[in-house]
Amino acid sequence: MELQAKKIYLDYNATTPLAPEVILCVSEALTNAWANPSSSSEIGQSAKELINQARKKVATMLNAKPSEITFVSGGTEANNMVLHTALKYFNSGSGKLGQGASLKPHILTTNVEHDAILLPLRHYETEKLADVDFVPVSMSSGQVLIEEIEKLIKPNTCLVTVMLANNETGVIMPVAEISRKIRELNEIRQKEGLCRILIHTDAAQAIGKISVDVEELGVDYLTIVGHKFYGPRIGALFVKEMAEDSTPLYPMFFGGGQERGLRPGTENTPMIHGLGCAAELVSQNLQKYQEAMKKTRDLLEKSLIVEFGENIIVNCDTALRLPNTSSVSFRETTMTGGEILSRCPHLMASTGAACHGTGKPSVILMASGVSCEDARSAVRLSVGRDTAPAEIEQIVQMLKLALKRD
Numbered sequence: 001m002e003l004q005a006k007k008i009y010l011d012y013n014a015t016t017p018l019a020p021e022v023i024l025c026v027s028e029a030l031t032n033a034w035a036n037p038s039s040s041s042e043i044g045q046s047a048k049e050l051i052n053q054a055r056k057k058v059a060t061m062l063n064a065k066p067s068e069i070t071f072v073s074g075g076t077e078a079n080n081m082v083l084h085t086a087l088k089y090f091n092s093g094s095g096k097l098g099q100g101a102s103l104k105p106h107i108l109t110t111n112v113e114h115d116a117i118l119l120p121l122r123h124y125e126t127e128k129l130a131d132v133d134f135v136p137v138s139m140s141s142g143q144v145l146i147e148e149i150e151k152l153i154k155p156n157t158c159l160v161t162v163m164l165a166n167n168e169t170g171v172i173m174p175v176a177e178i179s180r181k182i183r184e185l186n187e188i189r190q191k192e193g194l195c196r197i198l199i200h201t202d203a204a205q206a207i208g209k210i211s212v213d214v215e216e217l218g219v220d221y222l223t224i225v226g227h228k229f230y231g232p233r234i235g236a237l238f239v240k241e242m243a244e245d246s247t248p249l250y251p252m253f254f255g256g257g258q259e260r261g262l263r264p265g266t267e268n269t270p271m272i273h274g275l276g277c278a279a280e281l282v283s284q285n286l287q288k289y290q291e292a293m294k295k296t297r298d299l300l301e302k303s304l305i306v307e308f309g310e311n312i313i314v315n316c317d318t319a320l321r322l323p324n325t326s327s328v329s330f331r332e333t334t335m336t337g338g339e340i341l342s343r344c345p346h347l348m349a350s351t352g353a354a355c356h357g358t359g360k361p362s363v364i365l366m367a368s369g370v371s372c373e374d375a376r377s378a379v380r381l382s383v384g385r386d387t388a389p390a391e392i393e394q395i396v397q398m399l400k401l402a403l404k405r406d
């Protein structure tokens with residue numbers, strides 16, 4: 001009987017499994033914390049306490065305060081809430097501060113953001129609700145350049161949103177430097193009666209892989225996505241509390257008073273408890289996770305280069321990248337990345353973002369400086385905390401076999 005070859009999962013940027021400890025947390029809360037956290041009963045209040053403990057754990061992971069964490073359904077909701085807030089902030093007058101009433105809010109972002117930023121902003125443009133500039137990232141590194149952002153800032157700019165790390169290339173963006181520059185400009189703008197520019201980063205791909213410290217980043221908002229760091233499929237939004245000038249946050253829908261009325265709806269206690277557990281694991285083990293993923297990812301890239309030589313390139317490898325992500329393109333093949341993966345039945349990876357599908361060359365890769373031909377044959381390999389170095393040789397052999405039959 002032929003031994004069933006073990007299938008290897010290398011798509012951790014698409015989603016991660018729940019850590020065993022998180023599964024225990026979720027199942028424990030499903031069993032014991034089913035009460036309505038808004039109930040005054042003992043079991044209601046114990047459910048509420050689990051939520052408060054989870055808030056503290058997520059805050060600790062980010063060097064934030066618990067009161068700066070609002071639980072939401074996931075990264076898409078968190079991102080949309082920030083964009084919704086920026087428009088309302090500008091249009092409520094507090095943003096306009098002497099702007100002509102005819103001016104629309106202006107938002108700056110990059111051209112490689114996740115669809116949960118790109119598509120809402122394109123919608124705002126279509127609906128004439130905002131002017132948006134999608135700043136092209138460097139075609140040599142895949143990173144956005146601060147000067148490219150700065151030169152596009154206008155009097156009616158009310159938000160700069162830049163992802164902390166790209167999901168397809170792993171490129172880490174200079175968010176802390178961008179924040180520093182924006183805060184300098186905000187001091188000048190305040191004297192000129194111009195609106196404060198709010199700063200957001202979508203940290204979905206970064207948390208659990210690199211250090212994410214809201215004080216170091218200097219952002220007003222930060223998106224947290226549980227299912228990228230072995231947590232449940234819910235999220236949270238960090239909103240900076242400042243003594244002198246509170247950061248606005250407007251609810252997108254209305255109902256009960258949960259989450260201080262900012263995100264109403266009876267809380268999903270088990271998932272929130274699980275998110276807190278996942279956050280605690282990151283706080284306790286980030287360096288170990290980071291080192292393990294980098295060791296495995298670097299071994300993978302080295303082994304692929306030894307095997308394929310000039311017939312493989314690692315995309316955006318000159319930039320600072322996440323320790324677990326590798327976007328590689330195969331040359332001297334007529335196959336697309338999707339066709340290559342279809343010939344590797346025991347390798348579960350992707351050609352790019354899961355939400356983009358595998359049909360066409362990734363626009364994100366091409367925007368990051370990868371040629372159309374290389375984007376066409378690209379494969380994204382994203383390792384996890386427990387991807388074993390011993391699996392690397394199997395992965396290389398699977399790809400070698402797939403390319404051999406071209």
Ligand SMILES: O=C(O)CC[SeH]
Nearest residue numbers: 013014167353354355
């Ligand atoms: O696969 C990705 O890169 C993101 C999926 Se939300």
